[in-house]
Amino acid sequence: MKTIAIDKAVEMIPDGASVMIGGFMGIGTPQALMDELVRQQKRNLTVIGNDTSVPGNGIGKLVSGGVVGKAIVSHIGLNPETQAKMNAGEIEVELVPQGTLIERIRAAGFGLGGILTPTGVGTVVEEGKRKLEVDGRQYLVEPPLPADFALVEAFLSDYYGNLTYALTARNFNPVMAMAAATVIVDAAHVVPVGMISPDNVVTPAVLVDYLIAHN
Known part of the structure; x- marks a missing residue:
């Protein structure tokens, strides 16, 4: 794990990259990294997250700033800007049931070939997807x-980069840290090694590539 200035961390993210962003309606989202993505005018990112929050918060900042080319989310949040840009064809939105979304991310992190889920069987969600029958029940094969x-x-x-999370801010963050090629962390507090009990480590340092250094 390396410490890095926030501007240098965001410089590593090229236009068109796929970026997972932790959080649920902005709770658990690294807000300073959102601001820096907008400041550097990144473009056409595929953003993977639970939702697009609201204008001025979390992923909503990226929508307002023109950063997002595609959003893979379980819902758009309470964000009329996402809705307007989606309807205008300015942003592509792929809606994935929330449980399916996090399980697909987990599958990537654990090296699985996909998941089987009954969610969406018999609805428009199954269009174009493989189905398997297990013990008489139909499942969708989700990659x-x-x-x-x-x-x-x-x-x-x-x-070292061992991480803990605060309450519901834990949400998507630990699973996303398993599933991405490069993991960039913004921590509210950085403490000496030994201050976090091993039993309390949620994301081990081996998964963290960069930790934002704040002056």
Whole structure:
């Protein structure tokens, strides 16, 4: 794990990259990294997250800033800007049932070839997808969902990059840290090694590539 300035971290993310972003309606989303993506005018990113939050918060900042080319989310949040841009064809939105979304991400992180889920069977969700029958029940075959980068917010990090999360901000962050090629973490507090009990480590340092260094 390396410490890195926030501008240098975001410079590594090229236009057109796929980026997982932790959080649920902005809770657990690394807000400073959102601001920096907008400041650097990144474009055409495929953003993978639970939702697009609201204008001015979390992924909503990226929508307002013209950063998002495609969003893979379980819902658009309470964001009229996403709706307007989706209807105008300015943003592609792929809606994935929430449980299916996180399980596809988990599958990528654990090296699985996909998941079987009954969610969406008999609905428009199954269009164009493989189905399998197991013990008389139909399942959709959903592929793993990896990404080039994961942007993660943690509550605590030690100097090695072991992470813990605060309450519901834990949401998507630990699973996304498993599934991306490069993991960039913004932690609210950085503490000496040994301050985080091994039993309390949720994301081990081996998964973290870069930790944002704040002055």
